[in-house]
Amino acid sequence: MGLISRLSPAALRIIALLAVLAIVVIFFAVQIEGYLNGRLFNRISSSVAIMALIATGQTLVILTRNIDLSVGSMVGFAAFATGSIITNNPDLNPLLLVLYAAVVGTAFGMVNGALVAYARVPSIIVTLATMALYRSFLVEYSDAKSITTSGLPAWLTDFPNMPVFSIGAMEFRAGFTASLAVVIIVHLCLTRLRPARALFAVGSNPEAAEMAGIDAKRVVFAAFALSGLMAGLAGFMFLARFGTITVVAGLGFELKSVASSVVGGVNIFGGSGSVIGAFLGAILVDLLETSLVRWAVVSEFWREAVLGALILAAVATDTILSRRLTRLRATKKGDAK
Amino acid sequence: MNPVLALRAVSKNFGMTAALTDMTLELFPGEVHAIVGENGAGKSTMIKIMTGIHQPSAGTVEVDGAPVVLSGSKAARLRGVAAIYQEPMVFPDLDVTENIFISATSGLLLNRPAMRRRARELIARIGMTLDVDRIASGLSLAEQQAVEIARALSQDVRVLIMDEPTASLSAHEASELRRIARALAADGVSVVYISHRLEEVFELANRVSVIRDGKHISTKGIADTNPQTLIAEMVGREVGNYFTKMPSTATSETLISVQGLSVDGVFENISFDIKRGEVLAMAGLIGARRTDVALALFGMLKTSAGQVTYKGQPLQITSSRQAIDAGIAYVSEDRRKMGLAMALPIRWNITLATLQKYLSPMGLINTGAEVATAWDYKKKLNIRTPNTDIAVGLLSGGNQQKVMLAKWLNMAPDLLIVDEPTRGIDVGAKAEVHALIRAFTAAGGTALVISSDLPEVLALGDRILVMREGRQMAIINHEDASQESIMALATGQKDAA
Amino acid sequence: DTIKLEPGKETNMVLLPKFLGILVFDQANEGAQEAHKELGNPGKLEFTGPTPENSTAGQIEIMTTAGTQKQGAVMLSNNAGDQIVPAAEAAQAAGTKVVTWDSPIPGGKGESVFVAQVDFGSIGTVMADMALNILGGKGKMAVLSATPDASNQNAWIESMKTALAADPKYKDIELVDVVYGDDQAEVSYNRALALVDKYPDLGLIMSPTTVGIQASAKAMQDEGLCDKVKVSGLGLPSEMASYTMNGCAPEFALWDFRDLGYLTYFTSYGLATGQLKGEIGETFTAGRMGDYTIEADPGREGAKRILMGPFTVYNKDNVEAAAK
Amino acid sequence: MSRLFSWEGFLFACLIVIFTFNAVAAPDFLSISNQINLFQLSIEKIILALVMTFVIINAEIDLSVGSMMGLSACTFGYLHQMGMPAALVILICLCIGVAGGLFNGWFTARLGLPSLVVTLATLIGFRGLARVMLEDRGIGGFPDWFAALGQKGLIGPIPFALISFVVLFFVLYILLERSGFGRKTYVIGSNRDVADFAGIDTARHKIIIFTMSGAAAAFAGLLYAARVGAVRGDVASGFELDVITIVLLGGVSIFGGKGSLVGTLLSILIVLNLRNGMALLSITGHIQTGVIGLLLIASVVIPRTKLATPSFLKPEVTP
């Protein structure tokens, strides 16, 4: 049990989450024939690639004790704007296109950040409003036209499914690999870089952060800008994966990303959590959703009810489990003295 | 020699309140400059102007003789001005190490092992032991204070301001801290030291400034003044000697008797009884677990063994409601976390624990009676506020303390447990609080006072219970107690009798 | 005898789609605007609707306001089910005609007449026939619909079930599941794949919604499943052309929304200006589209409809031309 | 005097401006029927907003109200169709609301999960239960007296919904601003530990408030069923965000401990009048939503005092 005392609470949280994930997988493997195979991995990994990015951005914001409800609208707008650029200029350099999506997202994120950090409007108010506003921009900008796959170059639509490498039947496709890379990079930055700690400090105690010489405003601004950036990248991925973009693109992503983060153990009151956790949370939510469709026991109409119950159960289990582990760790440490 | 930091005719208004008026102060390298004044005199406000948290309404701040605008604490930090604030400012989700180095700026990559090593050194330098991997949310107030001090020490500072750093430290740590302050001054740092403990001021400071009502009253070399003069300057009148022990008002009837009280892994086998009208003082170092004993008596901590006999009946308390119904009150040491709802009006806070008394049968609040009570306490406890409807968080620390006391006194409890009753309270108010506790026991009330301030323990306690690391060392009668004997028990130099 | 609508009469009208920002509704608006000019109505034609996330409440609100504003007619593509009835009845009582198009009021209350794009009964047969065709007479099929609340989709699925049961030639086609993709690309895409995983021998995904069919086709194409699982249903040629050409979606159907808007406008204009009574048997000329008759709606008891019909089945031969 | 410069004062001024503008710009605005419509159309959200004020002042949030409303409405439709007498069904629906509220409250207050998470899960779960009952059907044909309650005037032109709103507002106003219960709501929202130490059973209080919210949502669901005369699985989906918008615009702090029902009422009136005015000027859809969004932001950019941003302590359960 020496291990437990050496692990940080954050690591314990991840372990609890992995345990919950394992339980879910085992349960469905028993229930559904031919469940546990490479294809399951491919399904979940491809579909979680987009939400992983959004949840990463959401996590950065939640860490600072804020929330970003406008992510869905930002994804929708970025996807559409990117799609219409490439449709009109099919020869555009791929990197420029990604950059464009990133810039669009970041710009929106910066508006959120400026209003929250510098105009001191609570984030829930700002992003509730910009959620509506950005979607309105999309409706206005799109003029009821859709982006269709036929207008997109092949490299773009092929990108998400391009296999990068594979382990057995498990394919690591470009979309998933790219977003996994982003998650890992952000994780490393968060845990290793000195300036990134300010994010935790501001979320943990904003007043104290201000007094400790941290420019809390800039930190919050940056978190929102990064969330916008992530939404922009997710918009790009959304476009590449689905090809057809209408005004409803990304609708409902805000709550789903919040759910992913909190299921992943990010403290909704700020200050603690990890993007790896949020990533696992996104996987868990996606896994539940997909598996429930395949589970013969629940009919189409029961699925939502069961999903709600399972999310709650997952969060409760995870919370209780990590509380237990933390306590266990505390006593072990005490004994060691 | 030039002052490293100076305030020139600085004023600060908060709306209608003038917290500082025409304040001028010079700080020189290598001096320990004490600042004293009543609660609400404007000391903390002045500090916050020096560190860029507040902007002056008028006047200028000078660094090295040149006027500067300190736009935020970062700007101040860059000029070498750092502070330890009155209310500890820790990050509950981060561990001790990260808390200490949160405002460090050097290096892009974090070097955890080096940080932990250095954190341990810094903590040791204050004379404390603290697991540097612990998450700060579990730290006691004193430990939080230690973290803050370590944070300040971790930086290169030219001016170090300490706003009541010893308020929640016990004698041992406090003396370590004073040693550090002297050492820093010897290195040429200008140390500003705010304290309500005058003996500290005289032991430590080279110069002392008095502030009253936001105005500068005097700045003198420490040799040119004495405690009586200082107090007179602070409060504008003479104050009686409040450290004289008043005769005991204990009766022969036992109010509460505690036998073998334990909480697994926290404290064990605590046994004492208190007579009606008596004051039992609890002394000990930080982490002696006195607060936990109080929490257990108040039903906020589950006990694992032991009995409590209260008014002759066995009593099992599992919630604060039960304790309150039984006539037990607990004045917490942590005002912000457990004491006061800072954003709510003073009046609401005062009647909070006794709300039942102000309700009509329909459950509606009798506002008239409530206002009357609030004003009553405002006068009785001399709470400095224009009215009782403003947020209690806007009051100075000492006045907040009085509001908290008012909340529990209003309950007219049989047993009043007071944890650090005069933390951060000025001399005048301290005397008033002591008088209040005395009046309370003289009127038949019973008190359990937890204090880290040894003179206070001696001034109040009819008997003194000394704790050390969760164990009860001894109960000594006042006549047999001295600062030295208590310290010896608390530090374990002398074993339990 | 056929009524020729007299142009130039003033009446204000509102074209109310399910929500804004969807191509087919804009096409309907173009048709209505064309008719508006053609009839020389000096009044105003407004195209206004709710946002996607607020569709039901928004439609009710706009319907209620239309009554207050004394609009001549509201042309409604209903997304609120029977919940719109009180508002529609109130509007009718205030003198505002309510004409539905694309999606009717299920119970038929509160509407003057429904301009049906096609016969709802025959959509079922067409979908069943496409399934028969694609599956080669035998196989498993699943339906991927919009939301469980979309009354037109529900009616079509129902009519397909009826058609499948009615004729023995469909006896080897098995409808295994109905799932909902909420008319969102992402949800539909994932549902389509989940269907394939759930039924390893699935042969066809039938999606009676333009979003669902497109997302399903893309999903099958992305996962290289087009050889095994085909996609069909109702789709826009411009969105579906490539999938039809590469064999993922060999056949699908749709009608012309521009015509639908045009016809709806003529009907509403006639009713609002009192030239049509809205009674069964009335026949009128709808400009370039020719003559139409108000008849009883076979699918909804007591309700009236005007049948536009027919629709086009798209395949390799005609899809590219239509996509232009 | 201080009221005049308060948040409520500001909202009131906004309201006057909007009202005057509407009256001048939209000729039908001042008609009695329009004024009643204006309330009637949003009555459910209004009722939810009144109770949500309690929830948010108590430093919690209830995202499940829209779904609970849907669940209640669908249960009504389902059981009505099964042939149960309407009066009994109404009672059952209200009980479901209470049960759902207790459920949210228990997980939040006793188990210590953040309410945002709990009610996010029940937002999905309650909606799912509504779906289970009605699947893809819509149900209408409610008894005449029930439909009349929702659609016709009860006293003259004034409908039942409006009357119940007025009654509810006064009851809740007294409860929040004058009673001990309301006082505790503020204190717990401001600092839960302080309330715990003062002998308040904070968990119980929170559970009661969630229960109120659940019951109000169930009641609103019934009003909705009566008003629109038909129900289906998506009733009131997305209402939670509108309701929260109204409450926050009314000056209730998302961190708890601060706000008033008068603020919520003014905010309701502002949103209603703004929406109605725009609708009468044929401004709908996303532009309308956009304007409300801008208003929401603008309303808070107006500087506030420092302590208005409340204690930064987080509501944590004592272990």
Ligand SMILES: Nc1ncnc2c1ncn2[C@@H]1O[C@H](COP(=O)(O)OP(=O)(O)OP(=O)(O)O)[C@@H](O)[C@H]1O
């Ligand atoms: N942010 C604020 N807004 C309004 N008034 C304030 C604010 N901060 C301080 N004050 C007022 O300014 C005066 C000075 O307060 P300050 O905290 O500086 O006193 P102090 O000397 O530090 O007292 P103590 O010894 O009790 O800590 C008090 O009357 C206080 O109520």
Ligand SMILES: Nc1ncnc2c1ncn2[C@@H]1O[C@H](COP(=O)(O)OP(=O)(O)OP(=O)(O)O)[C@@H](O)[C@H]1O
């Ligand atoms: N070593 C420790 N490990 C975990 N928690 C501790 C430790 N020491 C103190 N605490 C926590 O800090 C709080 C107060 O500490 P405690 O009761 O031990 O101190 P005390 O004797 O009251 O000293 P003081 O009041 O001077 O800080 C308690 O709630 C306790 O749980």
Ligand SMILES: [Mg+2]
């Ligand atoms: Mg102070």
Ligand SMILES: [Mg+2]
């Ligand atoms: Mg203590």
